[in-house]
Amino acid sequence: MPSIIPIDDPDDPRIDAYRDIRERDLVGRAGLFIAEGRVVLEKLVGSTRFRPVSLLIAAKRLASLDGLLAELPDDVPVFACEQAVFDRIAGFPVHRGILAIARQVDKPTPDALLESAEDVLFLSAIANHDNMGGIFRNAAAFGIGAVLLDPDCCDPLYRKAIRVSVGATLLVPFARLDRGEDALALFERHEVASVALSPAGDTLLHGWRPAARNALLLGAEGPGLSPALLARTRSLRIAMANGFDSLNVATTSGIVLHHLSAYRV
Amino acid sequence: MPSIIPIDDPDDPRIDAYRDIRERDLVGRAGLFIAEGRVVLEKLVGSTRFRPVSLLIAAKRLASLDGLLAELPDDVPVFACEQAVFDRIAGFPVHRGILAIARQVDKPTPDALLESAEDVLFLSAIANHDNMGGIFRNAAAFGIGAVLLDPDCCDPLYRKAIRVSVGATLLVPFARLDRGEDALALFERHEVASVALSPAGDTLLHGWRPAARNALLLGAEGPGLSPALLARTRSLRIAMANGFDSLNVATTSGIVLHHLSAYRV
Numbered sequence: 001m002p003s004i005i006p007i008d009d010p011d012d013p014r015i016d017a018y019r020d021i022r023e024r025d026l027v028g029r030a031g032l033f034i035a036e037g038r039v040v041l042e043k044l045v046g047s048t049r050f051r052p053v054s055l056l057i058a059a060k061r062l063a064s065l066d067g068l069l070a071e072l073p074d075d076v077p078v079f080a081c082e083q084a085v086f087d088r089i090a091g092f093p094v095h096r097g098i099l100a101i102a103r104q105v106d107k108p109t110p111d112a113l114l115e116s117a118e119d120v121l122f123l124s125a126i127a128n129h130d131n132m133g134g135i136f137r138n139a140a141a142f143g144i145g146a147v148l149l150d151p152d153c154c155d156p157l158y159r160k161a162i163r164v165s166v167g168a169t170l171l172v173p174f175a176r177l178d179r180g181e182d183a184l185a186l187f188e189r190h191e192v193a194s195v196a197l198s199p200a201g202d203t204l205l206h207g208w209r210p211a212a213r214n215a216l217l218l219g220a221e222g223p224g225l226s227p228a229l230l231a232r233t234r235s236l237r238i239a240m241a242n243g244f245d246s247l248n249v250a251t252t253s254g255i256v257l258h259h260l261s262a263y264r265v
Numbered sequence: 266m267p268s269i270i271p272i273d274d275p276d277d278p279r280i281d282a283y284r285d286i287r288e289r290d291l292v293g294r295a296g297l298f299i300a301e302g303r304v305v306l307e308k309l310v311g312s313t314r315f316r317p318v319s320l321l322i323a324a325k326r327l328a329s330l331d332g333l334l335a336e337l338p339d340d341v342p343v344f345a346c347e348q349a350v351f352d353r354i355a356g357f358p359v360h361r362g363i364l365a366i367a368r369q370v371d372k373p374t375p376d377a378l379l380e381s382a383e384d385v386l387f388l389s390a391i392a393n394h395d396n397m398g399g400i401f402r403n404a405a406a407f408g409i410g411a412v413l414l415d416p417d418c419c420d421p422l423y424r425k426a427i428r429v430s431v432g433a434t435l436l437v438p439f440a441r442l443d444r445g446e447d448a449l450a451l452f453e454r455h456e457v458a459s460v461a462l463s464p465a466g467d468t469l470l471h472g473w474r475p476a477a478r479n480a481l482l483l484g485a486e487g488p489g490l491s492p493a494l495l496a497r498t499r500s501l502r503i504a505m506a507n508g509f510d511s512l513n514v515a516t517t518s519g520i521v522l523h524h525l526s527a528y529r530v
Contacts (some may be wrong), residue, residue, distance in 0.1 A: 117280075134516065138516060141505045141506060141511060142505060143506030143507075160271060205523070206527035219322075239527065240407060240526075241408030244404075244405040244408075244436065245406075246406060246431055248399060250513075251519035254512065254513075254516035254519055254520050255519050255523045257522075258520045259523075261505075262471035
């Protein structure tokens with residue numbers, strides 16, 4: 001178990017990585033990300049793909065985290081401070097008083113993920129962190145093996161995406177395709193059936209019977225998946241009431257993944 | 266069509282109702298609410314249950330709203346100002362440049378809604394505006410006739426709930442039960458079958474076949490519905506992967522409403 005390093009001065013350079021994290025979140029930092037709260041920290045500590053770099057804990061939370069801290073490697077610094085100092089460091093009130101800086105140590109390729117996952121999600125241009133987090137939360141809830149992202153998707157390791165996912169972006173493995181890489185050809189090579197979700201889909205979702213392995217394709221609300229991609233794959237639509245043809249993309253993922261898990265062959 | 270009233274001074278008392286709306290949103294204002302953006306404004310103008318009190322429009326948006334403004338009663342003031350003045354009035358950048366103050370003019374009772382709606386949602390202790398908005402969006406998408414709220418639910422007319430719902434809180438009629446009012450007895454009186462959603466539900470959702478009329482009961486994530494209520498009604502659960510037994514309540518509503526609409530008798 002690492003030793004606890006007390007921090008009294010909000011300007012202490014040792015905790016620079018935690019300074020004004022709301023701002024930093026907007027710009028991102030190469031290879032590092034911020035995890036918040038106990039549930040996310042548990043997933044981080046239990047992960048083989050990610051590794052904590054350091055922790056910043058409000059003193060009042062230390063006792064309740066005892067067991068979890070004991071699982072950390074000895075060389076991970078655990079900084080501890082009073083809540084008021086914590087909030088000054090972070091730049092806003094962090095009621096949960098638990099932050100970690102972490103790093104991705106294992107970056108699987110799309111091919112590697114497709115070799116092991118049964119079903120996968122493929123996301124195109126999902127640029128909203130709430131939606132990204134919500135989709136990963138559903139992927140974890142329904143046991144999806146991997147998420148593949150096109151180059152226009154936002155980072156699942158952004159602070160808000162992790163938080164909204166309840167830590168699922170640390171659980172469900174993901175990989176990003178290169179620009180111009182043909183997702184459908186990739187799925188075909190791995191003998192995974194591609195199925196696109198679209199308001200203009202050919203078939204109603206509830207009549208769909210999944211194949212042995214499925215890649216479910218989701219695009220951003222509004223623009224949706226590209227016509228070029230839709231022209232090359234089977235597509236499903238969700239029947240909706242007249243005049244309000246609008247579902248959130250994370251909700252759509254939940255509906256489709258529930259159907260897949262209920263009717264999986 | 267109302268005449269346009271130009272506003273040059275952000276401190277003009279005629280637009281006091283729009284001042285620092287982010288703060289006001291937190292405290293609420295008896296009987297009035299704020300609608301943002303074109304899509305929501307369309308639903309407001311088309312509604313019989315709500316009535317616009319006034320509008321504040323960025324000058325650059327006026328031309329594109331011409332048709333919509335023509336549908337307004339003549340006595341609804343339409344204030345117009347430059348975007349910079351708009352943002353100073355509102356207290357933050359409102360890129361869409363479209364705000365309205367509105368009032369609920371028709372408040373149906375739970376009994377009145379149950380007389381006309383086929384299926385209804387009953388929400389208990391949904392206190393998060395994102396979730397409230399998401400649930401209404403799904404209710405509209407799947408054509409649910411009414412939403413009933415217990416006294417611990419937040420207000421579907423809060424700015425953020427309306428925005429997240431894409432205006433659905435202005436479309437799907439809702440009513441709030443009094444504290445202590447027995448929701449299950451109410452549904453029974455109207456011959457509507459009650460079905461609760463719970464992670465500990467008796468039956469898997471995908472095996473459920475809806476009755477002619479259904480009341481779907483949803484509680485807040487975490488605490489869920491009260492054991493007293495669950496003991497008195499049929500309950501459904503959504504099958505999830507081991508170790509991540511967690512769905513967002515708005516996503517849950519989407520999954521259940523999709524099932525209901527697909528298998529409605």
